[in-house]
Amino acid sequence: MTDHGDDVAHLFLQQKIESFLYWEAELLDERRYEEWLALLDEDVRYWMPMRRNVKFGELEREFTREGQDVNWFDEGKETLTRRVQQILTGVHWAEEPLSRICHIVSNIQILDVKPSASAPSEVTVKSRFLIYRNRVETETDILVGKREDVLHRVDEQWKIRRRKIVLDQNVLQVKNLTFFF
Amino acid sequence: MATGRRYRGGLVDLGTGLISREIFVNEEIYAEELERVFTRAWLFVGHESQIAKPGDYFVSCMGEESVILCRDREERVHVFLNSCRHRGMKVCRYDEGNTPVFTCPYHGWSYAADGKLVGVPYFREAYHGKLDRSQLGLVEVAQLATYKGSVWATWDPNAPGFLEYLGEFRRYLDLTLDGWDGRDGGTEVLGGVQKWLIPCNWKFPAENFSGDSYHNISHRSVDMVGIGPSGSGRRDMRERLLARRLQICFPERGHQTGVYVLPKNQPTPPAYQQSPVVSEFFKQCEAERRRRRGEWGRVTGSPGEVFPNTALHPRQPRTFAVWHPRGPHQTEVWRWYLVDSESPPDVKDFLRQYYIRYSGPAGLTEQDDMENWNYAHAASRGTIARRYPYTYEQGMGFEVENYEWDGLRLPGSVMDITEAKSSEHNLRNLYRRWAEFMDAEGWDELATWRTPAS
Amino acid sequence: MSIVNLRHLQPGTRIGLSDGSTVEVVSNPLDGVWVFGRYLSAPRDASLVGTEEMIFAQDIVEIRQTP
Numbered sequence: 001m002t003d004h005g006d007d008v009a010h011l012f013l014q015q016k017i018e019s020f021l022y023w024e025a026e027l028l029d030e031r032r033y034e035e036w037l038a039l040l041d042e043d044v045r046y047w048m049p050m051r052r053n054v055k056f057g058e059l060e061r062e063f064t065r066e067g068q069d070v071n072w073f074d075e076g077k078e079t080l081t082r083r084v085q086q087i088l089t090g091v092h093w094a095e096e097p098l099s100r101i102c103h104i105v106s107n108i109q110i111l112d113v114k115p116s117a118s119a120p121s122e123v124t125v126k127s128r129f130l131i132y133r134n135r136v137e138t139e140t141d142i143l144v145g146k147r148e149d150v151l152h153r154v155d156e157q158w159k160i161r162r163r164k165i166v167l168d169q170n171v172l173q174v175k176n177l178t179f180f181f
Numbered sequence: 182m183a184t185g186r187r188y189r190g191g192l193v194d195l196g197t198g199l200i201s202r203e204i205f206v207n208e209e210i211y212a213e214e215l216e217r218v219f220t221r222a223w224l225f226v227g228h229e230s231q232i233a234k235p236g237d238y239f240v241s242c243m244g245e246e247s248v249i250l251c252r253d254r255e256e257r258v259h260v261f262l263n264s265c266r267h268r269g270m271k272v273c274r275y276d277e278g279n280t281p282v283f284t285c286p287y288h289g290w291s292y293a294a295d296g297k298l299v300g301v302p303y304f305r306e307a308y309h310g311k312l313d314r315s316q317l318g319l320v321e322v323a324q325l326a327t328y329k330g331s332v333w334a335t336w337d338p339n340a341p342g343f344l345e346y347l348g349e350f351r352r353y354l355d356l357t358l359d360g361w362d363g364r365d366g367g368t369e370v371l372g373g374v375q376k377w378l379i380p381c382n383w384k385f386p387a388e389n390f391s392g393d394s395y396h397n398i399s400h401r402s403v404d405m406v407g408i409g410p411s412g413s414g415r416r417d418m419r420e421r422l423l424a425r426r427l428q429i430c431f432p433e434r435g436h437q438t439g440v441y442v443l444p445k446n447q448p449t450p451p452a453y454q455q456s457p458v459v460s461e462f463f464k465q466c467e468a469e470r471r472r473r474r475g476e477w478g479r480v481t482g483s484p485g486e487v488f489p490n491t492a493l494h495p496r497q498p499r500t501f502a503v504w505h506p507r508g509p510h511q512t513e514v515w516r517w518y519l520v521d522s523e524s525p526p527d528v529k530d531f532l533r534q535y536y537i538r539y540s541g542p543a544g545l546t547e548q549d550d551m552e553n554w555n556y557a558h559a560a561s562r563g564t565i566a567r568r569y570p571y572t573y574e575q576g577m578g579f580e581v582e583n584y585e586w587d588g589l590r591l592p593g594s595v596m597d598i599t600e601a602k603s604s605e606h607n608l609r610n611l612y613r614r615w616a617e618f619m620d621a622e623g624w625d626e627l628a629t630w631r632t633p634a635s
Numbered sequence: 636m637s638i639v640n641l642r643h644l645q646p647g648t649r650i651g652l653s654d655g656s657t658v659e660v661v662s663n664p665l666d667g668v669w670v671f672g673r674y675l676s677a678p679r680d681a682s683l684v685g686t687e688e689m690i691f692a693q694d695i696v697e698i699r700q701t702p
Contacts, residue, residue, distance in 0.1 A: 048543075050373050050375065052275075052276040052277065053274060053275045053276045054275055054276065054277075054278065055275050055278055055280075055665070056642070056665075057642070057665060058278060061278075064372060064373040065372070067530070068372065068533075069371060069372035069373040069533075070371050070372065070373035070374070070375060070518055070533065070536070070537055070541075071373065071537060072375075072537075072541070072542070072543050073537075073543055074533075074534065074537060075534065075537075075538060079408070079534075079538050082406045082407070082408050082538070082545065083545065085405075085406040086402045086403060086405075086406045086545055089401075089402040089405055089406065091401055091402045092402035092403075092545075092548070092549065093399060093402075093549045093552045093553065094548035094549050094551065094552040095548075136556075170276070170376070171376040171377060171378060171513065172375075172376065172377035172378065172542055173377075173378055174377070174378075174542065175377070175378065175379045175380060175542065175551050175552075175555060176542045176543075176548040176551055176552070177542045177543040177548075178548055280664060280666075281662070281664050281671075282664045282666065282669065284664065284666035284668045284669060286668070289668045289669070289691060289692070291664075291666070291668065291669055291689065299689060300668075300669050300689045300691070302691045302693065303691075
């Protein structure tokens with residue numbers, strides 16, 4: 001394969017992955033939660049560490065550790081499913097009435113692809129998000145950060161196998177995390 | 182700075198059970214509260230496991246103010262105001278770490294971990310050697326206590342010692358801090374303290390955790406989806422079907438909690454059934470606890486509050502929360518989670534995952550509490566709304582002293598809600614004590630147990 | 636004279652102060668403001684030699700010897 005052919009494969013892959021992430025955002029914004037859950041691998045890990053203010057030179061301690069520490073989220077599909085089910089009861093007062101939400105996804109970069117761009121089965125992708133959440137009358141939250149995802153192909157479809165959400169906050173500036181990143 | 186209001190019998194009327202909305206939203210009352218409550222009470226600062234080695238520090242909060250919890254070279258624990266004595270800049274803007282000195286970035290003043298001012302630039306030259314450094318160490322709390330790993334502090338030198346402050350509530354605090362197998366202490370906090378802002382007065386969560394037994398309906402959605410560690414509900418609930426449900430408070434101290442008391446000879450029902458390993462661990466713990474503690478092993482705690490703003494929950498989840506005031510309309514919640522230090526890694530991990538799906542801003546249970554507090558507070562602000570006090574009348578007059586059941590005597594003023602299902606006994610107690618603090622000039626008036634009524 | 640970043644001073648480094656003293660760095664709190672040092676020479680006051688003091692950043696004029 002020529003370099004040019006490789007570039008084309010990467011271009012197609014970039015477009016496919018972006019489309020996937022935009023479609024995911026669409027499902028969440030349109031409150032199509034069950035369809036969103038279907039985009040998650042059965043073994044998905046969904047992790048949002050907390051962040052500490054640490055001294056220069058000690059940045060390895062900035063984030064709480066997956067699987068060891070208290071995090072904002074550190075869970076799999078079962079708990080995520082429960083979250084969706086809770087919203088769909090119609091009596092989860094933190095999400096009733098439902099919030100209005102908009103996920104802006106940007107800076108989508110494919111960091112790694114296995115085995116190749118022309119026949120990908122696993123992709124590591126980083127993106128930035130700006131989530132605007134408006135609730136009841138005047139509650140407005142804006143959350144900004146990064147996501148590091150591992151997607152893999154299952155039955156000709158991309159699924160999220162792993163998501164690490166890096167929120168750029170220390171003390172959380174929002175009263176709850178009833179929505180998905 | 183008295184505002185001329187009467188709290189006891191006025192804004193807080195325990196004769197009628199009516200409490201004014203003003204206490205949640207009024208700026209002047211808030212300012213008075215910072216002075217009269219938060220400078221005089223004992224406040225939870227952190228856990229010893231967070232500052233295990235000399236030089237370790239954890240930046241915490243007392244009321245609105247940033248404090249440093251640290252351990253000095255001689256292994257003594259301190260709590261200092263996080264503010265340089267020269268011009269006030271924070272001497273530590275990191276969350277936690279280890280350091281030999283806290284250095285102010287503004288003019289370079291530097292303090293050792295025992296609070297002493299050890300570094301003053303140009304002391305010989307600019308100060309001509311005349312600065313009395315011994316008087317300018319970091320401001321230290323008046324009293325500090327460590328109790329089974331938990332660290333508490335007060336700014337008030339006249340406050341009773343911590344154990345006296347607790348009184349017999351200590352036995353209920355022990356339910357959170359003792360090992361689940363009944364040993365003294367032996368708990369540690371998991372790494373990571375959750376900190377988040379909620380748009381309500383601190384007293385809304387404080388009263389909720391004091392023993393709001395009435396709001397289960399609000400958590401129906403999480404009960405329906407079932408995040409509990411046995412796969413249903415939000416907690417293991419079986420003991421509730423078998424136990425006496427009690428609300429217990431200490432009127433002279435202001436502390437309160439809910440408890441469940443199992444009948445004599447009733448073993449604790451199985452729990453944590455989603456994990457055989459965890460279930461078996463707790464089964465062993467329960468057996469050992471009965472062996473060590475005898476009849477007291479029949480007691481399990483539910484939400485409780487150490488006056489004024491430290492919430493505790495001994496079991497599912499096992500956690501301390503502090504409701505830091507941030508103005509009358511906002512609270513910054515700090516939440517720690519506890520496990521037995523010697524429990525196996527599998528157990529700690531199972532509990533960790535359960536805790537964080539239950540509590541905190543991503544907690545399927547706590548989320549609904551916060552929504553309620555948010556809008557209850559907002560509704561308290563209206564000009565018309567403020568004319569209508571809240572009713573805290575539920576169960577008034579049905580409390581019992583010297584409660585005893587099936588061979589076990591429970592200290593405190595007790596409301597048995599097994600049949601009644603709910604009462605606001607504990608919430609009244611929180612506000613009773615709050616009003617006393619707001620009215621009292623000093624501890625002579627507050628430490629009423631020292632001079633029993635004749 | 637270049638400005639020294641105190642965070643980079645390893646224990647054992649010898650530094651020169653504005654008063655002509657030479658100090659050996661004993662430990663470094665990494666605050667960029669102070670190091671703990673032992674006086675090797677002190678023209679201003681001979682009694683300082685051998686003593687350990689906190690050394691302020693603005694008093695350091697040069698690095699004389701790295702460890």
